[in-house]
Amino acid sequence: MGLHLEVLSAAIEYTRFSELGIGPVALKLGSFQIRWYSLGYLFGILLGYWYLLKLIAKPGAPMSRVHADDMILYATLGIILGGRLGYVLFYQPSMLANPLEILQLWNGGMSLHGGTIGTLAAIWLFTKQRNLSFLRVSDYIACCIPFGLFLVRLANFSNGELWGRETDVAWAIIFDQAGSMPRHPSQLYEAALEGLGMAAIMWPLFWFTNARYKPGFLFGTAALIYGFSRFFIEFFREPDEQLRHLVEQTGLSMGQWLTIPMILIGIYLVVTAAKRRQRVEPISGTDSVA
Numbered sequence: 001m002g003l004h005l006e007v008l009s010a011a012i013e014y015t016r017f018s019e020l021g022i023g024p025v026a027l028k029l030g031s032f033q034i035r036w037y038s039l040g041y042l043f044g045i046l047l048g049y050w051y052l053l054k055l056i057a058k059p060g061a062p063m064s065r066v067h068a069d070d071m072i073l074y075a076t077l078g079i080i081l082g083g084r085l086g087y088v089l090f091y092q093p094s095m096l097a098n099p100l101e102i103l104q105l106w107n108g109g110m111s112l113h114g115g116t117i118g119t120l121a122a123i124w125l126f127t128k129q130r131n132l133s134f135l136r137v138s139d140y141i142a143c144c145i146p147f148g149l150f151l152v153r154l155a156n157f158s159n160g161e162l163w164g165r166e167t168d169v170a171w172a173i174i175f176d177q178a179g180s181m182p183r184h185p186s187q188l189y190e191a192a193l194e195g196l197g198m199a200a201i202m203w204p205l206f207w208f209t210n211a212r213y214k215p216g217f218l219f220g221t222a223a224l225i226y227g228f229s230r231f232f233i234e235f236f237r238e239p240d241e242q243l244r245h246l247v248e249q250t251g252l253s254m255g256q257w258l259t260i261p262m263i264l265i266g267i268y269l270v271v272t273a274a275k276r277r278q279r280v281e282p283i284s285g286t287d288s289v290a
Helices: 002-011 036-056 065-090 093-097 112-130 134-142 145-158 186-208 217-233 241-250 254-276
Strands: 025-029 032-035
Touching: 025 036, 032 036, 036 065, 036 134, 036 145, 065 093, 065 112, 065 134, 112 134, 112 254, 134 217, 145 186, 186 217, 217 254, 241 254
Parallel strands: none
Antiparallel strands: 025 032
8 A cells, every 4th residue: 555655646746735835823923923723722712602692592592691701711711721631641641741841732732522521521510600501501512612623623734733644535635744645634524524514413403493402412413423523534534653552452543432432422412312301491581492
């Protein structure tokens, strides 16, 4: 396969990442830099918050505008702290020997699975303090996450990181830091499935069905979409070098192993959601929402 790719790459002029004219820095003013990675998280959170306000404006919302304003801080801290700690524990435990390195977020290194755990912990704490429904709030938050997933995966691509495995497909890209062989642009696959694909499913489920009145259904659906998408795309994504032994020993990458609990939880929440169906009191008026 390696020799085949070498011959093919010599015969076909694949696109080189360096020729695309993009990079990790979005704006540079002297020594001050704004990176696409940071903007991906920032605008993912802001767009998610904007969309959350649209969702809770519908009758039967599990939280008020005041709650949503507070929730954004909890969710942001959960994403950042959980994402960074998850990356260290799941992918780079060697960083524990140098704690200051963990704080260097500008060097990249965030785990979606860790960010998910951190966000859920933040939502649990938030809903417990305010006597709100954890599952119903999670349902609404789940509808907002495609923004962040899409933008951060695009940022991964602009960084030229998390590239795919060697391939001979026509749309392959030669990533400068990964050698001279053409590779799958797996970051774009993830942006399409995890971001756009999830949005295409979650949007009509919320607006045109009664899914939001079945606590856990939307949250479980989002977990399933992400879980199956990530599990599938990992077959095209280059495994982390320090965890290559896991793939060799088990046939699955760390990303795939971490999605299995997510898929199982998603299946449970979706299957049992109908049993949790409830009548929800509207923001105003006297009639319950079925």
